[in-house]
Amino acid sequence: MxxxxxxxxxxxxxxxxxxxxxxxxxxxxxxxxPFKPFTRRISWAEPLRRFGLLGGESTFKHLFPPMDIQRSSQELVLVRGLSTGGSTVLACGNLVRADRGLKEIGLDLTPEYDELEGELKPTTIPQENWRPVTNEMFLSARDMGLNPQPTPKVVDTSKCNNCGLCELGCVRGARxxxxxxxxxxxxxxxxxxxxxxxxxxxxxxxxxxxxxxxxxxxxxxxxxxxxxxxxxxxxxxxxxxxxxxxHLWVDIVLTLGGVLSGARQLEEPPMAWYTQHEDYILSPYPDILSHYFHKPWRKVPIQDRVGLMVKLADTEEGAVYADGKVDKPLTAYDQERLDLAINQAQEVMEGAGVSGPFVRGVPNGGHLGxxxxxxxxxxxxxxxxxxxxxxxxxxxxxxxxxxxxxxxxxxxxxxxxxxxxxxxxxx
Missing domain, CATH: 3.50.50.60 (FAD/NAD(P)-binding domain)
Known part of the structure; x- marks a missing residue:
């Protein structure tokens, strides 16, 4: 066969x-x-970034071909992996059970989850490897009653060098x-x-x-x-x-950017912890896409930028056409829930000593279903x-x-x- x-x-x-x-x-x-990770020599891009000479997010496709980026509407960017390994080579290595909408149709994937977790053996990033600002945001979220939890990951911490660039491919084979x-x-x-x-x-x-x-x-x-x-x-x-x-959905990501001198958030694996809510999570995330291509982020050096991500379960309203083009808007209901979640994210960041100006990153989606x-x-x-x-x-x-x-x-x-x-x- x-x-x-x-x-x-x-x-x-x-x-x-x-x-x-x-x-x-x-x-x-x-x-x-075949997939090739992005070069880690990204410091060359800093002067170009500051003066806005890198162009828009579509430029990244030329710098890093495995990452396919397209706008599905004026306000939303979609990202997917077009390479051996698909989007997993551009991910953070998180291994979380997700079953929203499955119980309603009678689908229970517990046996498969048990089997895959048993094989892949997810662990968490030790807290001693977190940057201080990540730990402070964790404590702030805990004090707010948000019950933050370390994120299960399939990352070999003995190989990880805390480069923070998981989404550009892992050159060390740690993830x-x-x-x-x-x-x-x-x-x-x-x-x-x-x-x-x-x-x-x-x-x-x-x-x-x-x-x-x-x-x-x-x-x-x-x-x-x-x-x-x-x-x-x-x-x-x-x-x-x-x-x-x-009925395309994309799990909309919107990162709130704040400022803390010497935070160096990029020097750890992204999404070290998360808080789970009815239809979104919060998680520390430096958002490379926004840092390099989003004008409102330009004035802050990467070592001082702090990001806290909202990942939202969006409205299932999007169309894919035979030519590969996509029509996927940010609905008014999505925007309303993003606003609520972003306000909560800012409260977490302020509780951790992160200051403004707080700016929103590029709304994007990378889980396409x-x-x-x-x-x-x-x-x-x-x-x-x-x-x-x-x-x-x-x-x-x-x-x-x-x-x-x-x-x-x-x-x-x-x-x-x-x-x-x-x-x-x-x-």
Whole structure:
């Protein structure tokens, strides 16, 4: 049996490893090139940043090609990884259980969460490795009754040098990303083809029989697994004459910037702790994107900038088109909740001795899902019933609700459940 897995992020790599280990011949098609971390020599950019010569956030794509950045509306930027490892190579290594909206449809991923956590063994960053300002904000949040908790991470602290640039790739191999799973699949015989963006799936007599890549190459398969993310998977579906729903969610991130002389917040792993609320979290985060490309942040040197992030479960209203363009606004309801959360973040920062001027960073989203959402009747088979036979989805597109939490674990758990259902149906 042959399987095509489209994408190599948390979903694709998990599916590829599981299917290959259970007897499938797996080919992984990744749109992007092999991943290379960003150079750590970023001090050269400081003079350009101060004078606004780096341009807008789209410039970053030229400096760091694995990070795909596009505006989905005037007020919102979307970020995703287009490289081997998908968005996991650009993440902070957080491993948190996220299940918002899943109980409502009867989906319980506890077995998959238990299994993945047992294998990956998440730990936390020791508090002695936190910068003083991070510890003071933790204490401030605790005094406010926000119950901050150290963030579970898959980071080997013995290898970590506290560079603070997790989202630009880990040059020391301290942080887990999905290339570890992908490497295991390849060792067992899976084939990875990078720079192979899939254009569409091939459907014959109501069954999917393979895919066509952008360069018009055809790959035949008994099973096709779309794990190209909340933008990539619906784009392929629509290009194939199949439907995807206009319910894109992105987990909006907005970082509040304050000032503390000598804070040097970049000298620690980001998101060392978090507070969890009904539909958002707060977490310390220096926000490199805003520092280098957001005009209101320009006057403060990076060693004095302090950031506290809001990650919000946003309204599931966004559309992905066949050409890859996205229409995803910041709704009035999203803005109202962001305002409330940002006010709380400022109170935490002031309690820690961080001063103003407080400025907001670039609103952005990097957890992309909801475009092929599961419904209650889909849960037993873990696939939307309208998909042609042989076609599966194994990424955040399946999750009907925005999470406002880290989503690597959720993505991998969904892919694990999907993979095992594929195996069950093919027996």
């Amino acid at each position: 042959r399987a095509i897995v489209v994408g190599s992020g948390a979903g694709g790599a998990t599916a590829a490893r599981e299917l290959q280990s259970r007897g499938f011949e797996v080919v992984v098609l990744e749109a992007g090139p 887990w990303d999905s290339r570890k799973f992908l490497t295991e699949a390849i060792r067992k015989g899976a084939v990875l083809k990078s720079r192979s963006p899939v254009e569409r799936v091939i459907t014959e007599n109501g069954r999917v029989s393979g895919v066509i890549t952008h360069d018009n190459k055809k790959y035949n398969a008994d099973v096709v697994v779309l794990a190209a993310g909340g933008i990539g998977s619906p784009q392929i579906l629509k290009n194939s004459g199949l439907k995807a729903e206009d 909801g475009t092929v959402p599961l419904k209650k009747e889909d849960v037993p088979n873990i696939r939307p019933s309208w998909l042609p036979e042989g076609l599966w989805v194994a990424d955040l597109s399946l999750s009907p609700r925005s999470q406002g939490l880290p989503t690597i674990l959720l993505t991998a758990a969904l892919a694990l459940r999907v993979s095992r259902k594929i195996l069950e149906t093919m027996e």
